[in-house]
Amino acid sequence: MKYRHAKKFALLAAIILAAVASYFSSAINSYYLQVLIFIGINVILAVSLNLINGYTGQFSLGHAGFMAIGAYVAAWLSTEHGAGLLKAFGGTNPFAIGALFILVLLGGGLAAAVAGLIVGVPSLRLKGDYLAIVTLGFGEIIRVVIQNTDAVGGPRGYSGIAGYTTLFWTWAIAALTIYLVVSLIDSTYGRGFLTVRDDEIAAEACGINTTRYKVIAFVVGAFFAGVAGGLYAHSTTYINPSGFDFQKSIEIVIMVILGGMGSTAGVAAAAVLLTVLLEYLRFVSGYEWLPELVRRIAQNRMIIYSLVLIALMLLRPQGLFGALPRRRSTRISKPAVDPLA
Amino acid sequence: MSQIEFLQQLINGLSLGAFYALIALGYTMVYGILRFINFAHGDVFMLGAFGGYYLTPRIMPHFAGNLAPVGVVVVLLLTMILCALIGMVIERLAYRPLRSRPKLTVLITAIGVSLLLEYGGQFVFGADPKPYPELITDRALENTGALTITTTQVAAFVVTFLLLIALTLIVKRTKLGMAMRAVSNNATAASLMGINIDTVVSFTFGLGSALAGAAGILYALSYPSIDPLMGLLPGVKAFVAAVLGGIGNIPGAAVGGLILGVVETFVGGSAFSTYRDAIAFALLIGILLFRPAGIFGKAQVEKV
Numbered sequence: 001m002k003y004r005h006a007k008k009f010a011l012l013a014a015i016i017l018a019a020v021a022s023y024f025s026s027a028i029n030s031y032y033l034q035v036l037i038f039i040g041i042n043v044i045l046a047v048s049l050n051l052i053n054g055y056t057g058q059f060s061l062g063h064a065g066f067m068a069i070g071a072y073v074a075a076w077l078s079t080e081h082g083a084g085l086l087k088a089f090g091g092t093n094p095f096a097i098g099a100l101f102i103l104v105l106l107g108g109g110l111a112a113a114v115a116g117l118i119v120g121v122p123s124l125r126l127k128g129d130y131l132a133i134v135t136l137g138f139g140e141i142i143r144v145v146i147q148n149t150d151a152v153g154g155p156r157g158y159s160g161i162a163g164y165t166t167l168f169w170t171w172a173i174a175a176l177t178i179y180l181v182v183s184l185i186d187s188t189y190g191r192g193f194l195t196v197r198d199d200e201i202a203a204e205a206c207g208i209n210t211t212r213y214k215v216i217a218f219v220v221g222a223f224f225a226g227v228a229g230g231l232y233a234h235s236t237t238y239i240n241p242s243g244f245d246f247q248k249s250i251e252i253v254i255m256v257i258l259g260g261m262g263s264t265a266g267v268a269a270a271a272v273l274l275t276v277l278l279e280y281l282r283f284v285s286g287y288e289w290l291p292e293l294v295r296r297i298a299q300n301r302m303i304i305y306s307l308v309l310i311a312l313m314l315l316r317p318q319g320l321f322g323a324l325p326r327r328r329s330t331r332i333s334k335p336a337v338d339p340l341a
Numbered sequence: 342m343s344q345i346e347f348l349q350q351l352i353n354g355l356s357l358g359a360f361y362a363l364i365a366l367g368y369t370m371v372y373g374i375l376r377f378i379n380f381a382h383g384d385v386f387m388l389g390a391f392g393g394y395y396l397t398p399r400i401m402p403h404f405a406g407n408l409a410p411v412g413v414v415v416v417l418l419l420t421m422i423l424c425a426l427i428g429m430v431i432e433r434l435a436y437r438p439l440r441s442r443p444k445l446t447v448l449i450t451a452i453g454v455s456l457l458l459e460y461g462g463q464f465v466f467g468a469d470p471k472p473y474p475e476l477i478t479d480r481a482l483e484n485t486g487a488l489t490i491t492t493t494q495v496a497a498f499v500v501t502f503l504l505l506i507a508l509t510l511i512v513k514r515t516k517l518g519m520a521m522r523a524v525s526n527n528a529t530a531a532s533l534m535g536i537n538i539d540t541v542v543s544f545t546f547g548l549g550s551a552l553a554g555a556a557g558i559l560y561a562l563s564y565p566s567i568d569p570l571m572g573l574l575p576g577v578k579a580f581v582a583a584v585l586g587g588i589g590n591i592p593g594a595a596v597g598g599l600i601l602g603v604v605e606t607f608v609g610g611s612a613f614s615t616y617r618d619a620i621a622f623a624l625l626i627g628i629l630l631f632r633p634a635g636i637f638g639k640a641q642v643e644k645v
C-alpha cells in the first residue's frame with residue numbers, strides 16, 4: 001500500500017474507532033470518560049505545538065493563549081448564537097447539533113488563527129530566546145485581555161456552556177489533526193518548515209521566504225490550539241482565564257519535548273502518557289503508605305514538570321521517542337527506506 | 342496632570358526602575374558572556390527576598406538602637422552572598438554540562454530551573470504570601486513639600502547607586518573584570534590567552550545573582566508581601582529592560598530599567614492601568630522590531 005493511502009486508511013480507521021468507542025461511552029465511568037477526552041484534547045494541543053516548536057524550530061511558550069481564544073470564542077458562539085443556529089439547521093436532532101458544533105469549533109479555531117497571525121507577524125522575526133519570551137508575553141496579554149472582558153465573564157469565568165464534546169468528536173478531531181499535520185509536513189510546505197529549522201541562513205540564501213513559512217506554521221498551530229480550546233470548553237462546560245495560564249503552556253511544551261521535537265507520533269504518545277500519568281498522580285497523593293514527602297511532591301505537578309525538563313535536557317535532549325538529528329556523514333548513505341511504504 | 346503629580350510619578354517610577362535595573366544587570370552580564378538568557382534569574386531575585394525574610398529576625402536583634410543601619414547592611418550582604426552562591430550552584434549543575442549543546446537545550450533547561458525554584462519554593466516556603474518584616478522603618482521624608490518620598494525609596498536609590506559604582510569598579514578595575522570583558526568580546530581568543538572561562542562564567546553568575554538578591558530585599562521593603570512566584574513578572578520585565586538598554590551592555594541595563602520603571606508607573610496612573618503589566622511586552626516588541634540592538638547596543642553582523 002502506498003504511504004499516502006496508508007495515511008488516509010489510518011485516519012479512517014481512527015475515526016471509526018472513535019465512533020465505536022463513543023458508542024460504548026455510556027458504559028464508561030464518567031471520570032475515565034473525562035480523562036479519555038482530555039487525552040484527545042492534549043494530543044491536538046501537543047501535535048499542533050510540535051508543528052511550531054518541533055518542525056519549524058520556533059520555540060513558542062504561548063500556546064495556551066491560542067487555546068484560550070478558541071475556547072472563549074467557541075463558547076461564546078454556542079451560548080449566544082447556538083439556539084438560533086440550531087433552529088436554522090432544523091431542530092435539536094443529532095445532525096443539527098453536530099453541524100452546529102463543527103461550526104462553533106471552526107469559529108474558535110479561526111479566531112485563534114487570526115490571533116496567531118497578529119502575534120506571529122511581528123514576533124517571528126525574532127529568534128530563539130527572544131521569541132520564547134515574546135510568545136510568553138503574548139500568552140499572558142491574551143489572558144489579561146480576557147480577564148478584562150466582561151461579556152465572557154471576566155475573572156469570574158464563563159459558565160453554562162453546552163456539553164457538546166463527546167469522545168467521538170475529540171478523538172476524530174485528534175486523528176484529523178494528526179493526519180493534516182503529517183500531510184502538511186510531507187508537502188512542499190513541510191520541506192519549507194524543516195529548512196527553516198535546520199538552517200535559516202542557508203534557507204534564506206536559497207530564496208526561501210523564511211518568515212512566510214514561520215508564520216504559516218504558527219497560524220496553523222494556533223488554529224488547532226483554538227479547536228482544542230473549543231473542545232475543552234464544551235467538555236468542562238465552564239472555563240476560567242486562569243485555566244489558560246503559563247502553566248498550561250508549559251504543560252504542552254513538556255509534551256512536545258518529552259515526545260521528541262519534530263516527531264508527531266512521539267509527541268502524540270507523550271501527550272497520552274503525560275495526561276494519564278498526571279491523573280495517576282492524583283491517586284498517588286492519596287496513598288497513605290507513601291512517605292509524606294513523596295505525596296506532597298505528587299500533589300505539585302509543576303515540581304515534577306521542572307524536574308522532567310531538566311533531566312530530559314541533561315540526559316536525553318531528543319525526547320523519549322525522538323531520534324537525534326542526523327549527523328552529516330561523509331559516506332554515501334544508503335537510500336532511506338520508508339517503513340510505511 | 343499637574344507638575345507635582347508628574348514629579349511624584351517620576352519619583353515612583355524611578356524607584357521601581359531601580360529594582361528592574363538591578364535585576365537587568367544580571368541578565369545582561371550573563372548574556373554578554375554566554376549569549377543566553379538565564380530564565381531563572383527572576384527566581385534568584387525571589388530567593389533574595391526570602392533570604393531577607395528569614396535573616397532579618399535572626400540578625401536584627403543583635404544590632405539594636407544606633408547599630409540598626411549596620412544590621413541592615415549585614416542582612417543585605419549576607420543575602421547577596423547567599424544568592425551569589427545559589428547562582429553559582431545553578432550554573433555549575435544545570436548550565437555548565439550543556440554549554441556546548443544547542444541554545445534551545447540550554448533555554449529549556451533554564452525554564453526548568455526557573456519552574457523548580459518557583460514551585461520548589463512553594464513547597465519549602467509555602468504558597469501563601471508572607472508579610473515582610475520591617476527592616477527599615479517605612480515613612481515619608483519631611484520637608485519635601487507636596488511630594489511624598491519614603492525612606493524605602495531613598496534606600497533603594499542609595500543601595501542601587503552604590504552597587505552600580507561597585508559593579509563598575511569590579512568590571513573596569515579588577516583582573517576578573519578584565520577577564521569578563523575579554524570573554525564577552527571573544528571567548529575563544531580569551532581562553533587562548535590563558536583565561537579560565539569556567540571561573541569567569543561562575544563569577545559572572547555570582548555577581549549577577551548577588552545584585553538580584555539585593556533587588557529582592559529592596560523590592561520586598563517597598564512591596565512588603567512576598568511569595569515564591571513573585572520573581573516571574575519582575576524577572577521578565579527586567580529582561581525587557583536589559584533588551585531596551587542593549588543586551589550585553591551594563592550601563593544600558595541600568596538605563597533601560599529606569600526607563601521601564603517610569604513608563605510603567607505612568608501607564609499605571611493613566612486610564613489603561615489594568616494593562617500595566619502588558620506594557621513591558623509592548624515595549625519589548627517595539628524595541629526588537631525597530632532597534633533590535635537596544636538603545637546603547639551596537640548592531641552586530643552575523644557571521645556564517
